[in-house]
Amino acid sequence: MRRVLGWLMCAIGTVGCAGSPPIVKSDVVGATAAFDGFPPQALEGIVYAQALFDGDYEDTFGTDLVTRGVVPVHVTMQLRGQGQENAQILIKPGRMDARLYLIDGTALPHVTADEVAGALKEKFAREVRQHAFQGGLLGSEPNEGYLFFSLQSEGEFEAQGRAVRHDVDGIQRRLDLTHSLLAFDVMVEDTPKAFYVGIQR
């Protein structure tokens, strides 16, 4: 039956049948929902993480950081589930190997709040330091704040609202920042665990 179906598809002119074995119709081919970003939450063991590109970040910092070459990502981390009372998981932003992968695969480096603040006027710098993700010992209460990533280290970028234009090798890519992937490591019971979190809009 499958063979008959395959040859029937050839007969009606489907591309790709010349000289090839008959293709069985598959429901896998139909799964073409539009990509709307990676899942924005991750749970590894008892460590929960969530990331957000806050559309109101300009109000938070008083200035548009993206046009200044810095992408602020709001991160929430906490412990969830059995064993959270006794867990000792310490997070330090500078030692979690945080990267932000734009959807074209370009990895943006993490920059510290002090590095970002150093390039800003004092009133904006104060907001950056105040809202930065500080880390610390994780507990059942959310530990949250902003991580910052630099757009200035790779190729040429131009901010376009919630997107950036990335020029590389003469190719211009328009990349939605909310399609990016946040990656970082957390030490859980002396073992590094990789976290991958999409960016909620």
Add this chain to the structure above:
Amino acid sequence: MKLKSLSFLLVLLPACSSPNPFVENRIVLENAITHIESGETSTAARDLELMLATAEGEEFYLQRFFASYLLTQAHGTASVQEPFLSEPVGTGDRFDVRSQSLNGGRPSRIGHLVAMIYHSSHGRAWYGRTGESPLEWEGERVLPAQLESYGTENAAIYMNLCFLAVYSELNFQDGIAELLAGMGELTDLERCEALMDQVELEAELRPWVYRGVFEHQKKRDEPNAYRFAIRARETGSAVEAFGAELSAQIARWITHDSSYRFVSPANQAFDPALEGCTVTGTPNLMYEAVLERP
């Protein structure tokens, strides 16, 4: 003359006196196939993206779709062979907890996985419109023979399997459930393997497909999950896709966390150190599921 053919004619009238754009794009696709086969994945990716930047318009959907397929393949190949994307450099106090050292500039496997999602999502979006493009223009085929014989359907399946493999490696369980909701036949092991063979999915990506379906099935159909777990461990160790920890995690589910006991015809329980029963020679995959606790 059909209206559709007329519109192509109008669009391409200015091109009549210049080189056939479909042929130029076909050559890019042909060269990209050669480059990917020889491991020159960055060259293939650059040329394909340049082609995508110039070949706009509905008449090019078919070529754009296959460019996305080849870009997905180029990044998939690069991720397991020789990554050309890199991790960030010059980043102050960035620190790799695994190596206990600064790690800027090392090859970025994850970057390529993300790029696979980027390009496969374009291809998945264009798949439905490939029928709007001509197969031939001015007596020239618009696709290389290899891609014509491979077919749009296989390319679409390939990109969906890549999507699943990447989500599996990045541990997006909820995302996998959503994907499998639209690709139910992948939960049938024989069907899943037949499809991976049919679209020639790379050996290094297959363990992640098995692992993704295993994680999905273990909350729904444990005996079925067991079969995917076995194939994930077998293929994952064969191509060194998994670290020892992940392989051990899967084995632990079989031996401790499942409600079933998996046994050979000689009633020998699954042993992660063995490939099958030492009495009957039955491979692990053929073990039976016996309900131990409801």
